[in-house]
Amino acid sequence: MSVEMTKGKAVHIVVNATFERQLIKLLKQAEVTGYTQLDARGFGYSGEQDGHSEGETNVLFIVLVTTEKAQQIEESLVSYINRGYPIVSYMTDADVLTTNKYRKPTI
Amino acid sequence: MGLDSLLIPAVLFFALGVFAKLINSDLKFPEGMTKGIGIYLLLAIGLKGGIALSGADFGLAISSIIWGIILGFGLPLIGYFILRFRNKISKFDAAAIAAHYGSVSAATFLTAVAFLEVSGVTYESYPIIMMVIMESPAIIFGLVIAAMVRKQMAAGDANAAEVKTEWGPLLKEAFTNGSVVVLIGAMIIGTIASPEALEKVMPFTQEIFMGVLCLFLLDMGMEAAKKAHTLKSAGVTLVSFGIIMPLVGGTVGIIVGISALGFSVGGAFLLAILSASASYIAVPPVMRYGVPEANSSYYLTLSLGITFPFNVVVGIPLFYQMTTMYAAL
Numbered sequence: 001m002s003v004e005m006t007k008g009k010a011v012h013i014v015v016n017a018t019f020e021r022q023l024i025k026l027l028k029q030a031e032v033t034g035y036t037q038l039d040a041r042g043f044g045y046s047g048e049q050d051g052h053s054e055g056e057t058n059v060l061f062i063v064l065v066t067t068e069k070a071q072q073i074e075e076s077l078v079s080y081i082n083r084g085y086p087i088v089s090y091m092t093d094a095d096v097l098t099t100n101k102y103r104k105p106t107i
Numbered sequence: 108m109g110l111d112s113l114l115i116p117a118v119l120f121f122a123l124g125v126f127a128k129l130i131n132s133d134l135k136f137p138e139g140m141t142k143g144i145g146i147y148l149l150l151a152i153g154l155k156g157g158i159a160l161s162g163a164d165f166g167l168a169i170s171s172i173i174w175g176i177i178l179g180f181g182l183p184l185i186g187y188f189i190l191r192f193r194n195k196i197s198k199f200d201a202a203a204i205a206a207h208y209g210s211v212s213a214a215t216f217l218t219a220v221a222f223l224e225v226s227g228v229t230y231e232s233y234p235i236i237m238m239v240i241m242e243s244p245a246i247i248f249g250l251v252i253a254a255m256v257r258k259q260m261a262a263g264d265a266n267a268a269e270v271k272t273e274w275g276p277l278l279k280e281a282f283t284n285g286s287v288v289v290l291i292g293a294m295i296i297g298t299i300a301s302p303e304a305l306e307k308v309m310p311f312t313q314e315i316f317m318g319v320l321c322l323f324l325l326d327m328g329m330e331a332a333k334k335a336h337t338l339k340s341a342g343v344t345l346v347s348f349g350i351i352m353p354l355v356g357g358t359v360g361i362i363v364g365i366s367a368l369g370f371s372v373g374g375a376f377l378l379a380i381l382s383a384s385a386s387y388i389a390v391p392p393v394m395r396y397g398v399p400e401a402n403s404s405y406y407l408t409l410s411l412g413i414t415f416p417f418n419v420v421v422g423i424p425l426f427y428q429m430t431t432m433y434a435a436l
Contacts, residue, residue, distance in 0.1 A: 018396040021276070047337065047404040051138060052330060055391035055403060084399035 003097060009070035010062060010094040013077070014040060015087050016049070017057040026076045027061070030069060036062045046086040064096055113424060117221045120321040121419055124328020136326050144323045145388060146289055148217055151312040151319075153290040156235030157297020158305060163232055167368070174363055175237035178382055179244025182356050183209030187252065189352065195344050202252035203394040203401035204345075207410045208352050209245025210386035211238050213286065214327055215418045217320055219380040222423050223373050224317075230373030234364075238381055239290045245386075246281040246393050250274075253398040277397045286389045327415065334412030341408050349385075349413030357383035357426045361433050372427075372434050379426040383418055385410035 015023050020037075027035055040060040041051050049058040063073065070091050081087050127134045160168065186205035190196045196204070216238055223230055297305065338346060360382030364375025387410040395403050 016395055018392045022396075047407075048333075052141065053388060053391065055395045055407070080399075084401075086399075 005095040006098045008064055008094050008096055009067050009091045010064055011070050011073055011089065011091045013061040013063070013073075013087065013089045014042070014058055015061070015085070016046070017054055017059050019080075019085055019087070020059050022080075023059075023061060027063060027073065030065075030073050030076065032063050032065055032069065032073070034063075038062075044086070044088065064094055113222075113420065115221055115225045117218050117317065117320045117324045118419055118423075121218075121324040121328040121331075121416075124325040124330075125332040125416070126328075127325075128329045128332030134329065141323065141326045144319055144326075145213075146285070147319055148316075148323060149213060149286055149289040150293045151316050152213070152217060152220070152235060153239075153293025154297040154305070154308070154312050156232050157294035157299075158302075159232030159297075160236065160294065161298045167231075167233060168236060170368055171233040171237050172240050174368060175240030176244055178237075178359070178363065179209055179241045180248055181209075182359065182382060183245040183248040185355060185359075186348075186352050187248075189355070190344075190348060193344065197401075198256040199253055199398055199400035200402055200405055202249045202256065203398045203403075204348070204406045204409060205252070206245045206249025206394055206398075207385045207387070207390045207406045208356065208414075209241070209248055210243075210390045211241045211381045212384035212386055212410070212415060212418075213238065213290075213388070214323060215384040215415060215422075216377065216380055218324065218419055219377055219423055221317060221320060222427070223376070228373045228376075229371065230377055231370055233368070233370070234374055234377035234381060235294070237378060239287065239294065241381060242284070242287050242290075242386070242389055243281045246390055246397075247278070249390075249394055250277050250281070250397045253400070257400075277393065280393050280396070284389050284393070324419075327411075331411055331416050334408045337404055337408045338412060341405055345405060345409055346413060349409040350417055353383035353385070353414050353418055353422055357422060358429070361426065361430050365430070365434050372430050375434065376427050376430040379430055380418065380422065383414075383422050383426065385414045387411040387415065 013023065017039075024035075038060045039051065040049070040058040042049050042058060047056075049056050051057045063070075065073065074089060074091070077087055077089055183205040186208040187201050190201035190204060191198070216234075220230075357379040360379035361375055363382075364370040364378035368374075368378070370378065387407065391403065391407055391410075394401060394406060
């Protein structure tokens with residue numbers, strides 16, 4: 001039995017926790033149907049993000065969307081990156097299992 | 108009172124934290140523990156302040172609030188001009204750093220309280236109100252300066268798109284951040300709750316307070332040592348500022364405490380510590396979001412890696428001596 005998979009994009013966005021609310025707002029404006037968010041630690045040009053305080057905590061967002069919507073999300077981040085917000089974003093191809101429940105949304 | 112007074116458990120645990128990091132110990136607090144301890148400490152000190160306030164002089168309380176606001180805006184202004192004096196620090200960095208130095212560090216304040224209690228020196232409760240008041244004005248100062256700089260840059264560059272500052276969420280954060288809510292809330296509860304009922308929570312808020320402060324400072328010691336690794340990137344100008352600014356702020360605090368507010372040595376000393384300290388809990392997240400153009404490693408390194416250890420080790424005995432001498436004039 002073959003399962004139905006739909007091709008789309010997985011957008012990964014790493015932001016400082018202080019940007020979390022704004023990012024959720026942007027994702028809602030892009031009308032994504034959902035996202036997954038994880039606390040993240042790491043190191044980059046903003047120094048070590050070890051989760052000790054709110055300003056030193058990162059959050060990783062993963063959003064499954066169509067290619068067009070993925071572009072739209074990336075575009076909405078550009079102005080913030082230009083202003084100096086530490087945002088790392090990349091997208092990968094995603095084959096998403098689509099059941100009845102998940103058939104409709106953005107994929 | 109000599110340097111022996113520094114041999115209080117809280118300061119020694121701070122030193123232990125620094126030592127643990129220096130020898131690369133795997134000592135680490137569970138995630139979220141420091142945040143929980145921080146809330147406990149603010150709750151306990153707020154409650155203590157509220158209880159003391161219920162019998163305090165209303166006029167002096169109002170004067171303390173007014174001076175708290177003046178210092179809250181005045182100290183970052185002084186800090187900003189010191190940072191910009193040689194034109195080596197960018198305006199955004201200067202605004203964000205100055206905001207940290209206008210706001211306060213509750214941990215430094217509590218260590219100073221521990222120092223006074225071990226030394227048997229009495230103090231007024233008004234500095235606790237001032238700690239609450241002084242949390243927010245500096246944040247507003249930093250945000251306003253950054254917005255002005257952005258406007259200036261947009262005006263000077265015809266191609267640059269004007270960046271609008273979203274004031275609503277930023278001001279909300281400045282006045283409703285966790286520290287402010289817990290402190291004000293606990294103070295109100297301490298003022299209005301019945302003394303009999305409050306006695307029941309004393310074992311939690313007072314008897315174990317110093318022990319919990321030791322835990323907090325152990326973690327702060329580790330964090331300060333970790334930040335010290337990034338001192339090189341901060342440069343001489345910023346590192347010097349991390350020591351000069353607390354000396355300036357502490358001196359202003361002593362003068363205001365003794366001459367303007369008529370506090371005792373203990374009270375004026377606490378105000379000096381408030382004025383000398385730099386925030387590293389409430390302000391960094393707001394600046395990170397509100398002034399993204401500023402380099403966050405600068406202000407965190409300065410406030411936690413330089414000024415906090417400086418105040419705990421040098422500032423506390425120094426400002427106490429200075430306050431005693433000024434009060435005797």
